[in-house]
Amino acid sequence: MARRRCCGGSRVYYWFCCFYMTILLFILAVFIFWLIFLPQELKFSVTEASLTQFNLSTTNPENKDENNRLLIYKLSLNITIRNPNKKQVGVYFDRVQVIANYRKKRFAMATLNSTTPFYQGRKNTTVLHSVLEGQQTLSFKEKDDEQYDVETSSGVYSIDVKLALRLRVRFGKIKTAHFKPPKIDCNKLKVPLRTSNGTSGSNVSFKTVKCKNVFIFTSQDDGSGASGSTVTFNTPILTNQ
Numbered sequence: 001m002a003r004r005r006c007c008g009g010s011r012v013y014y015w016f017c018c019f020y021m022t023i024l025l026f027i028l029a030v031f032i033f034w035l036i037f038l039p040q041e042l043k044f045s046v047t048e049a050s051l052t053q054f055n056l057s058t059t060n061p062e063n064k065d066e067n068n069r070l071l072i073y074k075l076s077l078n079i080t081i082r083n084p085n086k087k088q089v090g091v092y093f094d095r096v097q098v099i100a101n102y103r104k105k106r107f108a109m110a111t112l113n114s115t116t117p118f119y120q121g122r123k124n125t126t127v128l129h130s131v132l133e134g135q136q137t138l139s140f141k142e143k144d145d146e147q148y149d150v151e152t153s154s155g156v157y158s159i160d161v162k163l164a165l166r167l168r169v170r171f172g173k174i175k176t177a178h179f180k181p182p183k184i185d186c187n188k189l190k191v192p193l194r195t196s197n198g199t200s201g202s203n204v205s206f207k208t209v210k211c212k213n214v215f216i217f218t219s220q221d222d223g224s225g226a227s228g229s230t231v232t233f234n235t236p237i238l239t240n241q
Contacts, residue, residue, distance in 0.1 A: 039089045039171075041218060042120075044184050044211035046161060047127070048078035049191045054157055056148055059137060069140045071107050074133040075100055075191070077161065081126045088172045090121045091216070095166035098130045099183070102159055103144045108132040119170075155193050156204050161186040169216065182220055186211040 053074040077098065083091065094117045100108040110132050120126050140148075151157045163184040169176045192204050213220075 038087070039169075039217040040084050041214045042091065042216060043080075043082040043084060044163065044186065044214060045080050045082075046077060046186045046189055046209045046211065047080045048076075049159070049189050049206050050076050051157060051191050051193045052076070052195075053133075054193055056140075067139050067141065069138050069145075070135060071102070071138055072135045073100075073107060074131070075108065075159070077130045077132070079128045079130065079163070079186075081120060081128065083120050083122055083124050085122045088122060088170070090119060090170040092119050092168040092170065092175070093117060093165065094168065094178060095164075096128065097164040098132065099162040099164060100132055100159055101162070102138070102157070103140070103147065104160070105138045105140075107136040107138060108134060154204075157191050157193065159189045159191050161189060163211070165216075167216070181216045182213055184211050185213040 051074065053072055055072045057070050057072075059068040059070050079098070083089070096112045096116050098108075098110050098112065099106060110130055112128055112130055115128055118126070163186065164180070165184070166178055166180050168178055186209055189209055190204065190207065192206060
């Protein structure tokens with residue numbers, strides 16, 4: 001009876017009070033946990049990119065009005081991942097997929113099976129190497145053909161790369177279950193076409209591009225990707241055995 005009087009007279013209001021206090025204590029515990037570790041977002045960048053093949057042709061030469069194009073490609077990428085955290089915050093990369101788009105059309109996707117899974121600890125840098133090679137049929141409009149011709153003349157192609165991750169995060173001896181953060185964007189890569197002997201057909205060398213849309217520790221709704229946003233794990237935190 002004394003407990004009910006603390007939260008009001010009715011049984012319903014008492015249980016509502018208990019539920020509310022439980023939620024409040026959980027939020028407080030998460031906030032304290034967050035303050036202890038103060039995790040910073042990982043830094044992703046493409047530090048090297050080159051093409052040794054990027055040939056576009058019509059799938060039906062007899063019909064010039066047909067929109068389908070056959071793209072034959074070989075794209076090499078070096079992707080650098082930096083964990084800037086000073087405290088015991090690490091990431092288990094269980095799967096890394098690299099997706100390449102040209103003119104907003106996907107032409108390649110590869111899973112880095114040779115390098116994953118791997119663990120990246122605090123204050124650590126990892127370089128992943130990926131080679132995307134093959135052919136893909138794309139639907140092109142006239143403006144896409146025109147832009148391809150312009151870039152072919154310059155010897156430099158504008159390619160967008162996305163990273164799809166499946167990972168776990170470790171805080172000291174505690175780690176999360178597997179979850180998939182939003183795809184990371186490494187857009188507007190100016191990739192030079194190199195000849196078979198490794199020289200570039202243009203005078204342009206590749207410049208490092210910093211990737212955006214990194215929301216591993218922070219909320220995508222915040223829009224900044226900076227530390228200090230509300231943490232939004234897709235799965236509950238589990239105790240490491």
